[in-house]
Amino acid sequence: MTTNVCVFENWHFAYFRYKARYVMRTFLPQKQHQIPEFDANIAGGTQVGKRTVDISGKMKVLRKLADESENPDGTHSIILQHILPTTIEYIDIVNSVYPVDLVISIVYSNDQPTVDALRAKGYEVIVPNSIEYMKEELWKDVLRVLDGASHPVVFQEVGGYMSKWTKQLSQYEGFKGCVEDTKNGLWRYQEAEKNGDIHLPVLSMADTALKRVEDSLIGDACVYSLEKVLRTQLASILDGLRCGVIGWGNIGKSCATAIEGRNSVVSVYDINPVVNMLGYGRGFYPMPLAQLLAESDVVMGCSGRRSIRTADIHDIKNGALLCSASSKDIEIDLKGFSQLCEIEDITPQGDDLCPIEKYTVKKTGKVFYILKHGTPIDFLDMPLQGAILDCTFSELFVCMRELSKNPHSPGVIELADALQIEVAKLWLPTYVETFSTHEATKDKTFFFPESWYWE
Known part of the structure; x- marks a missing residue:
């Protein structure tokens, strides 16, 4: 019975998709080709x-x-x-x-x-x-x-x-x-x-x-660069990972949407309680910062301010990746972490690779990783x-x-x-x-x- 329902739902979706395309082809003005969709000139670049x-x-x-x-x-x-x-x-x-x-x-x-x-x-x-x-x-x-x-x-x-x-x-x-x-x-x-x-x-x-037009696309640029690092340097993918987004402003929204589009489980945190409610309304389950850090395999700071402090270090999940979608190196307290951790550069040999640093907490042995020295990850590519x-x-x-x-x-x-x-x-x-x-x-x-x- 379940199989029949799924088949019906799939047929139902396909039928309406076909009807929508028919309406668009029939009633909307056809392309005049006045503006080429791509105007690449690679050979003469x-x-x-x-x-x-x-x-x-x-x-x-x-x-x-x-x-x-x-x-x-x-x-x-x-x-x-x-x-x-x-x-x-x-x-x-x-x-x-x-x-x-x-x-x-x-x-x-x-x-x-x-x-x-x-x-x-x-x-x-x-x-x-x-x-x-x-x-x-x-x-x-x-x-x-x-x-x-x-x-x-x-x-x-x-x-x-x-x-x-x-x-x-x-x-x-x-x-x-x-x-x-x-x-x-x-x-x-x-x-x-x-x-x-x-x-x-x-x-x-x-x-x-x-500016909000730009902000709405920065998230996808950040997640593109993050995913590229995972695939090419860490032999991993975003699909199925627990990801946390700290700061749910314009860029945080676009990052959360882009991560969700990679089939990850996304949670958000914002210091403003009203913004946490907005995140809930958009389907991004908000949670306290300590819980988000403890449960997330990947954490992206998007607040434009200090989002992960030295006081938060013991909440970070063992083996987590931390990165920034923000300005400068402000999101993560790198100076404070350096006092509490042994830091090892584990960037592979090669050109144009993302710097990866392994942080080991001296007291507990917990390990986490910081990408691109905590600076905006999207500048690994042309965002x-x-x-x-x-x-x-x-x-x-x-x-x-x-x-x-x-x-x-x-x-x-x-x-x-x-x-x-x-x-x-x-x-x-x-x-x-x-x-x-x-x-x-x-x-x-x-x-x-x-x-x-x-x-």
């Missing part, structure tokens, strides 16, 4: 180290924005970014409007062949030797550039590294302010503002609706690509343009809705075929927000 990567011509919306932008007072830029092959075109396009005086690579997402390629183009690129240097010493490198500048400068960064040094930067009359990309960086600037220690405008895109990366870089460019054109008072400012909508109205017809036709240009979405009030 760009050589970056050992790789040939198709990285030119991908930033279509960014190019349109740059072509329409003017720079009447000759503002230059300093860019602090993840230096990956996909960043080259972004820097080139920004440079075409706001000449780039300095490129700073983030230490945990630095691709040396890309650095070499940028230097070959004539850019000055510095690669800090540690996250600590970026927090405490990098501002001096920025001041060095400003010292010799006779033009205005805008600074685009990722991570809030200048948040302690805005007073020093504000001494330069031509310094127009900072653009901040990430939540972690935003929180650092907000903390400075709360303490009355912010002395220049900081335009943030970290909490915008457009954002194509259309979504174009959206992110376009939003950053619009922030830079806003700071360049319009004076702002010191403090944290969120990118205005109107400027986000400007990016979206360019992005939709560029990448979504149904919005690329002549008829679609008359759609109300291209007249938003005024069209909200149309009768």
